[in-house]
Amino acid sequence: MPVIHIDGRAFAVEAGGNLLETCLSLGMDLPYFCWHPAMGSIGACRQCAVVQFRDENDEHGRMVMSCMTPVTDGARFSLSGERAARFRKTVVEGLMLNHPHDCPVCAEGGECHLQDMTVMTGHRDRVYRGLKNTHRNQYLGPLVHHEMNRCITCYRCTRFYVDYAGGTDLAAQASHDHVYFGRQTDGVLQSEFAGNLVEVCPTGVFTDRTLVYDYTRKWDLQSAPSVCAGCAVGCNTIPGERYGRLKRVHNRFNAAVNGYFLCDRGRYGAGFVNSERRLLYPGLRNAEGRYDALDHRAALQHLQRACSGARLAGIGSPRASVEANFLLRELVGADHFAPGFSTRQQALVELALRLRRDSRAALPDIRGIESADAVLVLGEDVTNTAPRIALALRQSVRNEAFALAAELQLQPWQDEAVRTLAQDRRSPLYIAAVGDTPLDDVAAARVSLAPDDIARLGLAVAASVAGAPAAHEGERTPALAAQIAAALTAAQRPLVVSGTGSGSGAVMEAAAQVSEALCAAGKAAMLCLALPEANAMGQALLCGPGALDLAGLTARAASGDIDTLIVLENDLYRRGPRAEIEGLLAACRHVIVLDGMDNATTSAATLALPAASHIESEGTLVSLEGRAQRHYPVFQPPAERYPGWMWLLACMKELERTEVRELQHFDDIIRACAARIPALAGITAAAPDHHYRNAGVRVPRQPHRYSGRTAMHADLSVHEPQQPVDEESPLAFSMEGLNRDQPGALLPFVWTPGWNSNQGVFKFETAVGGPLRGGTAGARLFEPGAGVTATAAFAPFAAQPGTWQLVPRQRIFGSDELSALSPGICELVQPGYLELCAADAASLGVGSGDGVTVGDDLATLEVRVNDTLVPGCAGYAEGHAGTANLAPLARVSLRRAPQWQRHSAQLIGSDGGGGHV
Amino acid sequence: MNSATADLDRPLTRNVRPDRAPTDMAAYEANGGYRGLRRAIGELSPADCLQIIEDSKLRGRGGAGFPTGMKWSFVPMQDVSPGPKYLICNADEMEPGTFKDRLLLECDPHQLLEGMICAAYTIQADIAYIFIRAEYHRAARLLREAIAACRDKGYLGNDILGSGYSLSIHVHASAGRYICGEETALINALEGKRAIPRAKPPFPQVSGLWGRPTIVNNVETLCNVHHIIERGADWFRSLGRTADAGTKLYGVSGRVKNPGCWELPIGTPVREIIEDCAGGMERGYRLRGFLPGGGSTDFLTPEHLDLAMDYDTIGKAGSRMGTGTMIILDDKTCPVAFVGNLMAFFAQESCGFCTPCRNGLPWSSQVLQDIEHGRGQPVDMDTLERQVEFSGTIGNTHCALAPGAMEPLASALKYFREDFQRHIDERRCPWCDGGRG
Amino acid sequence: MWTGDCVSDLIPTLSEQELAAIDAEIAHLPYRAAAAIDALKIVQAHRGWVSDDSLRAIASHLRMSADELDGIATFYNLVYRRPVGEQVILLCNSISCWIKGCDKLQQTIGERLGVGFGETTADRRFTLLPVPCLGACDKAPVMLVGEELHENVSGELLQQLFGAPAQEGS
Ligand SMILES: Cc1cc2nc3c(=O)[nH]c(=O)nc-3n(C[C@H](O)[C@H](O)[C@H](O)COP(=O)(O)O)c2cc1C
Ligand code: SF4
Ligand code: FES
Secondary structure (H helix, E strand, O other): OOEEEEOOEEEEOOOOOEHHHHHHHOOOOOOOOOOEOOOEEOOOOOOOEEEEEOOOOOOOOEEEEHHHOEOOOOOEEEOOOHHHHHHHHHHHHHHOOOOOOOHHHOOOOOOOHHHHHHHHHOOOOOOOOOOOOOOOOOOOOOOEEEOHHHOOOOOHHHHHHHHHOOOOOOEEEOOHHHOEEEOOOOOOOOOOOOOHHHHHOOOOOEEEHHHHOOOOOHHHOEEOOEEOOOOOOOOEEEEEEEOOEEEEEEEOOEOOOOEOOOOHHHHHOOHHHHOOOEOOOOEEEOOOOOEEEOOHHHHHHHHHHHHOOOOEEEEOOOOOOHHHHHHHHHHHOHHHEEOOOOHHHHHHHHHHHHHHHHOOOEOOOHHHHHHOOEEEEEOOOHHHHOHHHHHHHHHHOOHHHHHHHHHOOOOOOEHHHHHHHHOOOOOOEEEEEOOOOOOHHHOOEEEEOOHHHHHHHHHHHHHHHOOOOOOOOOOOOHHHHHHHHHHHHHOOOEEEEEEHHHOOHHHHHHHHHHHHHHHHOOOOOEEEEEOOOOOHHHHHHHHOOOOOOHHHHHHHHHOOOOOEEEEEOOOHHHOOOHHHHHHHHHOOOEEEEEEOEOOHHHHOOOEEEEEOOHHHOOEEEEOOOOEEEEEOOOOOOOOOOEOHHHHHHHHHHHOOOHHHOOOOOHHHHHHHHHHHOHHHHHHHHHOOOOOOOEOOEOEEOOOOOOOOOOOOOOOOOOOOOOOOOOOOOOEEOOOOOOOOOOOHHHOOOOOEOOEOOHHHHHHHEOOOOOOEOOOOOOEEOOOOOOOOOOOOOOOOOOOOOOOEEEEEEOOOOOOOOOHHHOOOHHHOOOOOEEEEOHHHHHHHOOOOOOEEEEOOOOEEEEEEEOOOOOOOEEEEEOOOOOOOOOOOOOEEOEEEOOOOOOOOOOOOOOOOOOOOO | OOHHHHHHHOOOOOOOOOOOOOOOHHHHHHOOOOHHHHHHHHHOOHHHHHHHHHHHOOEOOOOOOOEHHHHHHOOOOOOOOOOOOEEEEEEOOOOOOOOOHHHHHHHOHHHHHHHHHHHHHHHOOOEEEEEEOOOOHHHHHHHHHHHHHHHHHOOOEOOHHHOOOOEEEEEEEOOOOHHHHOHHHHHHHHOOOOOOOOOOOOOOOOOOHHHOOEEEEEHHHHHHHHHHHHHOHHHHHHHOOOOOOOEEEEEEEOOEOOOEEEEEEOOOEHHHHHHHHOOOEOOOOOEEEEEOOOOOOOOEOHHHOOOEOOHHHHHHOOOOOOOOEEEEEEOOEOHHHHHHHHHHHHHHHOOOOOHHHHOHHHHHHHHHHHHHOOOOOOHHHHHHHHHHHHHHOOOOOOOOHHHHHHHHHHHHHHHOHHHHHHHHHHOOOOOOOOOEO | OOOOOOOOOOOOOOOHHHHHHHHHHHHOOOOHHHHHHHHHHHHHHHHOOOOHHHHHHHHHHHOOOHHHHHHHHOOOOOOOOOOOOOEEEEEEOOHHHHHOOHHHHHHHHHHHHOOOOOEEOOOOOEEEEEEOOOOOHHHOOOEEEOOEEEOOOOHHHHHHHHOOOOOOOO
16 A cells, blocks of 8 residues: 655555545545546546645755645645645636636535535635626426536546447537536437436535436425435435425435446436326225315224225335335235236246356446446337446446556556547447337447347357357347457456346346357356336245236226235336226226326226335335345425335234234334345345444434524424434434444435535545445345356347337436436426337338337337337337237237327326316 | 758758648658658667657756756656557647647648657657647648558557557647636546646646546657657757757747748847848838737836857746747837737636636736726835735646746836836827737 | 327538538548547538538437537637628737737728628628737738738738728728
């Protein structure tokens, strides 16, 4: 370890870092703007200046930028010296020349890094008398707000947007003190990760548009550690609330899961929580088919009546917590519980779990994915099914650059130099998918293949890795298979990515075979399988293989075997053909639906119970990495809206079920679940239980400066409301407590003296970019297994004239149910559509914008000609309006829909809810 | 003086005719052209050539005076990673008051090409570029014609003169911006990007154009190369009048009788250049000071007239020889307005990357305008001093533009402080509006 | 990108000549986008300036985003993103020309043509722009009209180029 001297003190420090991150890791307050822990240094802002001395006799020294200065043994620096301090102060003074000083009306105010640095450097008096430059702002879409006058030209936005996330529609424009960051013309930012600009920008140029119009300062937000429910990656989040409304979601650093970044589905996709369509009171359907509102006591009595002595069945939800699903399964009995996937999806998820548990290949976290030096993506459009992982894959291709840089003794954080050196040389990333994907731009090669052929390609790669001749009979891509195999074999840490997204089990099996072959060849291979929905993995672990599926349950209902069906947080109309779901619901005497949203399923309920969302409740979700993670209520849900687990526990108590006699608290359920379900035994370790205290006190949900607590509701009542008491977690609905060094799972917000913005997160990390001091949140539930068995060969895809194979195509905005209902995102969701290659479209006599009817009136959708699609395959926008009847890989006929007209705006999913409010 | 010795004394301008008509291939060869090239490629190895250049003590004529041979020696010759190497001629001449490269480009394009081919051969470059400023239309056209002539002659292209060495030269005309002259910004411009300077290290010699080893040299520097190779390092060293080697193009502009540009032995005293070559001050004007080497060098004053114009002497006097083209400040021109003109230029030409330059220069420029127009306040002197330190200290900024921009201001505050103070005290410019008498 | 909508905007096109000239540049560059500045200048040479449509056409030919290309176009002084007159007058306003009275020159030209810096004459014949040091300081003041450099610019020369002074400009 090199020893460096800072202001006369010696420190043994990590080799290979730059001085700025080293100082921050040592806990020092050194101001900066352009450096970013995940994006490295460019030396633009000059804010991090320190003086470096040649040796102990050098009294003058020279100014260096700490972010650009490697730490070397014996190096001597001064941070606090007069000259450097004066320079840093003048840098802020310079940055403020054109800054509008509009803090009172700026959405960044109170969590502004520029404010913090201004205070830190001591700049106070304004000498400059000139005019300020002003800019025109752009409309950048419904998610991100643009206020260019506040810009301090640190280049972080374009470095994130373009260099890190691969976006192309944001750029630095003009020069000298007119530099402008924006698009060529107004328009919606196209990157799936645009929302990170809000956190990356150190001042108020880019702010959450959804927050700007429903605004609260950070210091007035109540927040809690949460987990994104947008997909199975399980990114850690910090949602903030005020006045019972979710205001915004920020990233919660987790070195293993999401680092510093979220995708836009995650950042903006929880807004549905504030929806008018959410249920507040239980509703009992009356004779006219309308709903009477009840309180929870009355509702529980109805529940008790509907359940006692009845033949029960339950449908859980892959987006609801482990605990709620567990309780429902206990209530109805494992044999009568379906996890809530579509029938087809359930088989795929079960297969994914089996493969992932059996495979010898390492189960990578995000650092593992970023470290991959060769990647094969089979069948999965990762950007749209597991977006944060796609962002990590984008970083993985840079490993080639880092290797080249190492030859010249360049460190990875020398960002511009490394990029310049590498130009377009990238570590190999191969993609085989049914059509184009947003990662194609960094792929060494991509092919469009039908799912069966993707699987065959995978097997050919596996065979080639194993040294067998790659050319299978009738193989479409023998050369490519050999090329991929060579790249993977040449790598140190090859990674295979696949998942349920292609709708094909064969594709995942082939992916597992490739990683298996690499392991057999002695490689430290990794296998990552993407899953649908936030708790799909948890459901698969809870239910085990061969669980009752929707088809089985529907059959039972049809034969009159179910009296009472309880549906947990699941709009069944998204899980199967409408007619089937209608039949299922009609066949049960009582349909009890626990859900937060007014949707087609709640509209079919005989009793509807309002369930709290993940933002308003505690629960455990298991990510695709098999990581159990806990989320906590950010605020207490209003009226008679309670967490699913609470409803179910109360119901079981009402039914006097013995297994819950001892259970009181949420922790009790976790423990019961861990005890009952061996596969979930590890969930207790996901986070501390409710007894945990941080140095004797709770962890606060409100920052010290939380204001107006006693006056917030004075318009309604002048009596000071009692603060809610949290009996279920170590968090307090209060500003009293200690937010420091607690376990990572309990980080409710990032604030530390002098660092009001999220930049202060380094004070919670062991070292810059390292794990949180209290440990990385979450617990892995399983580790790789002994190996997957060989898979039989698959027949090649054969296009049949007149029929098409339906292949699912996902969209970050639209394929997921709840995020698509959130403000901002809902403006970006498009109606369902069907993609066809040009030849196929021509053969049907249709072009983009025309309508096409699928099968025997399964759906009528807008055509999009996409020539990257395989002939004979029709890609449908999964999860979008009008596609619920379509099943992946089904062979269907297509015909032109002559009367079809483009819908201007359609709600996705099962539109037209019932009469609740 | 017969023409042969004149040629030996003034190698760079020997083909320059009074009417400034370009020297074509025939005339160039007739006067001994492409002999250096023949010698380099025919008789010497790249290592030999490098040795000669190192021995010659040639220093870069682009402004910083970095030893050329040393710069070339950083190019990895046994580069293991695949890909070409590049030579770039910096013909972006945009430094205010600098007009020497234009002369070489327009009057003797073949001289530059010959120098470049020899330089490229030495570092074994595969492709060479001439990065020429947009406004030099005539020079660009002449260069393109000269390149075509060289290709016809076999001086360029595949297997030059049967040596097995191949080189192509492309002319890239810029789209305007002073910062393109900074070598790493130039490389970005050549890559078709915004001309933002790059962080160093890595230096272009190891990671330059498209991440490949690249040498950037000034026009005048390159024009010397084949002469040195042809006539030897000793000859070149003997040309200088002081420790520095070779000749130098010196220029004088401003209120002198005979503004112009002349090739003289390096180390010629300032007085000789101003008085003998430029004919002294125009009638009615007195010399108050001069910028010795372009708009980003510190003022010197009449007391410095007897200094030798070489890198070290001028450096010791507190300025830089820079490009060797002097700008004269006369007694009828307001020094505040003079510096203000330069500062406005630099502020405008900042690339906008780093804070001290992007924000510091416009701020200084604004203060100078205020002072010049009688709106100055006592605090402004302090502001200017602070700005000089803020943007003018090497290391404070990402590249050398801002420190260069601050040199005239810093030295004006030193030598002409009372003029600044008078502006503030009298709330007007003592010269007149516009600052010129 | 999530709106990879196939119903894309109509991309304006470049002329055969422009394409040929741009492709010639691309031919000796390792990346298409590296020809960005050349391409902007080529199109400008044909059209006088680079309109938004031209910009998009170039970007699509170079397979880069218009946003990135505009970042490049707006960086350089001599890429005109607004229409200019048939001839652009680049008047040097750097130090040596300033000493020799370029301010007065600008005023004279301005009065004669009725334009200030950055403006185009009503008849669209001339646009007057300042330019940094033209590298002819010994012949100050100088200006570039089109591709022609004019040294030691004098009253007679202005008369020659722009005609007699306007009536009121006595
Ligand atoms: C702002 C700035 C502008 C420059 N402009 C030029 C220029 O126009 N021509 C030039 O040859 N060098 C210029 N230089 C110097 C170059 O960066 C580089 O040092 C030079 O081209 C190297 O050539 P030499 O070693 O032959 O002198 C400039 C430097 C800076 C910082
Ligand atoms: S000093 Fe900074 S802003 Fe100025 S030109 Fe150099 S890099 Fe650009
Ligand atoms: S953080 Fe070091 S220069 Fe910006």
